[in-house]
Amino acid sequence: MNKPANTSEIMDNIKVICQCKMIKKATYKKLIAQGINTVAELEKATGAGSGECGGKRCGPRLLKMLDNSK
Numbered sequence: 001m002n003k004p005a006n007t008s009e010i011m012d013n014i015k016v017i018c019q020c021k022m023i024k025k026a027t028y029k030k031l032i033a034q035g036i037n038t039v040a041e042l043e044k045a046t047g048a049g050s051g052e053c054g055g056k057r058c059g060p061r062l063l064k065m066l067d068n069s070k
């Protein structure tokens with residue numbers, strides 16, 4: 001039986017952060033490297049959070065990416 005994945009392992013395997021808008025993790029990595037440091041700014045820059053789920057899926061992922069970048 002496989003050991004349950006932790007949050008970091010799950011995030012490592014995710015390639016698309018915003019599934020509603022099909023925005024890839026690489027896009028957010030670049031924006032974070034450029035100095036964007038809030039979920040609201042990342043959403044404004046890419047349109048994440050404005051999809052069908054209203055950001056319920058991508059919002060927590062963006063927050064985790066920001067936390068991991070500190």
Ligand code: FES
Pocket residue numbers: 017018019020021048049050051052053054055056057058059
């Ligand atoms: S996954 Fe980003 S708005 Fe739904």
